[in-house]
Amino acid sequence: MLAPLSWLKDYVDIDITPQELEDKLFSCGFEVEELYEVGKDISKVVVGHVLTCEPIPDTHLHVCQVDCGEHGTFQICCGADNVVAGGKFPTALVGATVYATAKDHKTVEGVMTIGKGKLRGVESFGMLCSGVELGVSENMYPGAGYNGLLVLPEDAPVGADVKPILGLDDWIFDIAITANRPDCQSIVGIAREIAAVLEKEFKAPALDYTEDDVTIDGFKVTVDCPELCHRYSAHFVHDVTIAESPLWMKRRLELVGINPISNIVDITNYILKELGQPMHAFDYTTLEGDAINVRRATEGEKITTLDEDELTLTTENMLICDGVKPVALAGVMGGLNSEIRETTQNVLFESAKFARDNIRRTSRAVGKSSDSSARYAKGVDEYATVMAMKRALHLIEELECGKVSKLHVDVNTGNSVEPRELTVSINRVNAVLGITVPNEDIVRIMTNLCFEPKIDGDTLTIQIPAYREDMEGYQDVAEEVIRMYGYDHITPTFMPTAQVTVGGENTVQKTEMRLKKALCATGAHECIHYSFFSPSDLDLLKLPEDAPERHAIRIMNPISEELSLMRTTLAASMINAVMRNQKKGNLEGRLFEVAKKFIPKELPLTEYPDERQTLCVAVFGEKESFFTLKGIAEKVAETLHVEFTYANTTKTFLHPFQTASISCNGEEIDYLGKLAYDVADECDLRTPMYIMEMDLEILSQWYGKKAMFTPLPKFAEEQRDLAIVVDKNVTCGEIESTMKEACKYITNIKLFDIYEGAQIAENQKSMAFTVLFTPKDEAFTTESVDGFVKKILKQLNKKFAAELRS
């Protein structure tokens, strides 16, 4: 919120520097996001009195002798058409800073420093300035908008700094207001806080006015939706003269970023900023039926707002209507049909409290926001609603732009704007803080905040002004006390009254971290991707219409379609990550992610979905293969002290003959495989990629499994190398499990060679294994091991017609 220092000073005496005030505001909970002087870029510009002004022949320039009082008299060349001897103009001395303008003399192009110059051979020691060059608009100073020199008043003291004259010495505070303090979304609200923190008197704005006898018989206000409109007051003002607002008002509006329009409209905007209460003014002659009716719009009802936009409404939107038609979209914008025009003679002022949430939703739904809707969305209080109407009527009189009638209608839901009493225990207030704030300090602080404190023993009784809707209990009092008393009074302690607790991660968390570290050891980098993905990602995975992955939770209000579905697989994000890497020329690497998949039980959600912790690993590059990724899978198994088994499977986005399902103890935990060529091509991958997903929810049942010590064999182990010739389609896994079934002494089988070619028959392959036999109760003899081998070969022959390679 923008607050000019000069405006704040209307309501509280501020005798400290702007920077000191910034610190004070910061300390009591109001962060000043930006603090700047209005004329921050202007320096060394003084009142200059042009003594002589002679035209320079053959040019539009004049050469002037300019008296700058204590600074001296300088020769200055000037091209403006209104330079004249005897006139007083802002004069930038050598070394001054002013705004540089483009050739049009209107567009500011940065800040320039004035130096000694020579124009058409004539020396010049300074510059006479226009309003634009000083950053002063017509609204800030009359005549400043002229495309020529800004003319200073005749009584301006020669040589004096022009900044105070032009209002450039004012300071603007851009203050962040927290959501619990909507009452501070105004100049007066901030001034109240400043008064409290500086321990100065708060000077309330003038609210007095005189009503005449004029009224409109039969005029009535009805509120059909009291749940959305908590208070509605209307006041009739007649004999209005629409004109420009006075300079002081225009200047203030300009300083807070509002463009002045006309006195009546400016009054409503002025009050919005000063008191934080949105107001509206209707041209009364456009209202029919001498009535105001506040109601919900009907479905499909239309209104044209004063920015000439036709809106279609629903019953969730609130309308202000006259006796016949809608005249304003409540809290958001007035209707075009009832706006204030130059010809307006009678005005109906509205000051109302509308439900903040309704205005916020309407504003969003119709895509229209205004200073009013933004203010309503933060919440207004009825204290300000009542005050604002009085202030508006006061300003009507002050600006002498109309007459205040006695026609005032106030419809309310019975809320009081009187203070309410709150009683709290001082001990409990101190217990929140952990320090004992002396009672006299509590009383002082509460008094400064206008809470009228009374202390009786441990009991503090305060009167809460109606604008402090946030004050509810002792914790709120504690906050008020400490923010004014100062957080530097808090003395750090380390929970002396707390019990000892056992901290740390649980088994699942610890195991996942071990798993991540093990994956890092294989050369994989951990990555984190968004929990949402795109419908096009499901297409990238070639998933059919009925694939379970397509049963994804949709975000109702996504940032974009690309981020609109909750992930049902981590594969797509991973493929995209590899694609991004390859685009950047990273052609090999290993990545993994541990994150949740979101599996809804039904859509739309009616209960918590299944959030399944999932591991996704990708390897890519010419050196990678199905087996390097399988090695990483085995690393996972080793880390968890479990065993995985693999079976051929297919996935729509993977190579049909290089894809396996992974199982642990008979339970399938997902897949690994090579990315299908069509998918890889779609992603412009230049090197092969392999991907794996594992459901960690299933694996988590094995977390915490310890590696157990098996006693070393008492007798010597025996090892045999067996080369077996079988049909090409027989797998290594099949042979290994058959061997193990055939002999219980086998403790390890390792494939060390595969051969296909001239030395053996077509459609056959030779596989060479090293088989380890471990004795149990007695030592092996050569004969016993030979017997095992015989049995194994017999079994292999029976099952696969396998022969020992000769």
Add this chain to the structure above:
Amino acid sequence: MNANLEQIKQEILAGAEELNSSKEVYEFKKKFLDGKTGKIGLLMKEMKNIPNEEKAAYGKGVNELKAWALEFLGGLDEKMKAKELQARYEAEKIDISLPAETTAEGNLHPITLVRNEIIDIFSGMGFEIYEGPEIETDYYNFTALNTPQDHPARDMQDTFYLSPEFLLRTQTSAGQIHVMEKKQPPIKILSPGKVFRSDDDATHSPMFTQMEGLVVDKGITLCDLQGMLDEFVRQIYGEGTKTRLRPSYFPFTEPSVEVDCSCFECGGKGCKLCKGTGWIEILGAGVVNNKVLENCGIDTSVYSGFAFGIGIERTAMLKYGINNIKMLFESDIKVLNQLNDK
């Protein structure tokens, strides 16, 4: 006879001149000293043909020759081996300035690294780690945290809704409620996790990571909050780092504070990192609002608590000097490679 011995000796001396390797020495030695076939060995076999009276002298002569040959050829062998070892070393001379060979290891994500660091600190203070669901109900994310439907604080966060009731949690504070519903004090939990807000620019990501801390016990005060945070910043940013509390607002804490720590770059003197203020905003915190405790059935006449929430990305970005939050989610291997704690 002695002439024969002398001849052999000369033969050895002459032959030795020709020897160039330990292997040749070995073969040469065998030629003379092998028990069965060596020339000196054969001399011993001649003994039976030697007249008895000459046997002693002959034997002595042969033995002397044998001892000499052993010593002489042994020495030669040693010299040869030393020479060969030297040659082998020389042959294996390397350019030690060639690049090192390493096994490529991956890195944990910077967010995980920061998360682990913070978890370590708070685990030591007795905090349990609790991870709640990413998809929450409106009740747990807002209502139970004293943020009813029309509360102004809902404007502070743009929420992703999945249904009228379910949403993507906007804060890990949602997890507080789950814990307090199940457990009576003493409670000390730290709740890390992903949170979601509809924001997307250089400093905002629609998904980011928070770490929420909660303590509920008897007699917990604002002083305890600052004491614990002082300890935290000292451990994470180094000795001498201090905290500063300043008033703020969160619906679920009262009083609420923003916590700044003295700039760890300049020590508080003012620098680019702290924008000249000497302080860096690190987290939001406060005394738990009674309404929140009451919503969870905790007796506020006995118990009180404090809560704090840390943005992990911000901490990671400060720590690693990353200026665009998006970089953390792009998985560029060249970036990930640089960010490690090894």
